Amino acid sequence: MDRPFILINSAMSADGKLSTKERKQVSISGKLDFERVDELRARTDAIMVGIGTVLSDNPSLTVKSPERKAARKAAGKSENPVRIIVDSTARTPLDADIFKKGEGIRIIAVSNSAPAENVEKLEKKALIIQTGTEKVDLSELAEKLKIIGINTLMVEGGATLNWGMLSAGLVDEIYTFVGNLIIGGATSPTFTDGEGFSEAELLELELLSSEKIENGVLLKWKIKGKKK
């Protein structure tokens, strides 16, 4: 299958959580890690998040640094990468910050069961890609993104989309910043939620690097494939 190079970047607590039990975001990253994420954003063709992240965090997914935005412009690109929301039932609020902030293309990926009236409203704000019956078919979405010129895709969570991408075999590398806090809670989102793998399905990773950043550690992993 021809698809973009796909990287997941997430920040997690020392106990592997992405946010609190109320699904409220907390700063796990410090200033330097947020700078690193901005730099990654500026280098990628597209950024993708799940609708759960939009509903809880309302991210804009823009490049923040004026210098990086200017460098993208100078290279003939938009200031921001293409911003994509995976939203099976077309629930994205029309006043979400992703629409209000920054220039550039937005894509909402919906399934074929998304209510037509929601899709029609979103069509005024974004390009719509429709795949899958109940849930967005992430493999088909990745192929379509490649066709429209997206060669590098950065997934910024959340927990359910991370699982969807990993379990569909769609991820090449994972960058996790592990921050110096404990969040706890059996229901707090973790780096990968969803159904989970059984023993015969586990994914094996190769550690590419580890780097101390302020009071945390950045781990870069490559996906090797199913654990033998």
Ligand SMILES: NC(=O)c1ccc[n+]([C@@H]2O[C@H](COP(=O)([O-])OP(=O)(O)OC[C@H]3O[C@@H](n4cnc5c(N)ncnc54)[C@H](O)[C@@H]3O)[C@@H](O)[C@H]2O)c1
């Ligand atoms: N710390 C971080 O780096 C970070 C990054 C992003 C989000 N978060 C946190 O994660 C939480 C949100 O995670 P979440 O799990 O609730 O939502 P999510 O962002 O993972 O979105 C999940 C949604 O994606 C959609 N989806 C469609 N097709 C899918 C498929 N085939 N597979 C999987 N998902 C599919 C579904 O509509 C599903 O409800 C929030 O609390 C947020 O603060 C943290």
Ligand SMILES: Nc1nc(=O)c(N)c(NC[C@H](O)[C@H](O)[C@H](O)COP(=O)(O)O)[nH]1
């Ligand atoms: N890298 C990172 N470190 C964190 O400590 C944290 N809580 C997030 N969380 C991801 C979440 O989705 C954020 O809401 C977006 O990173 C915000 O993006 P914007 O600034 O709105 O562009 N991400």
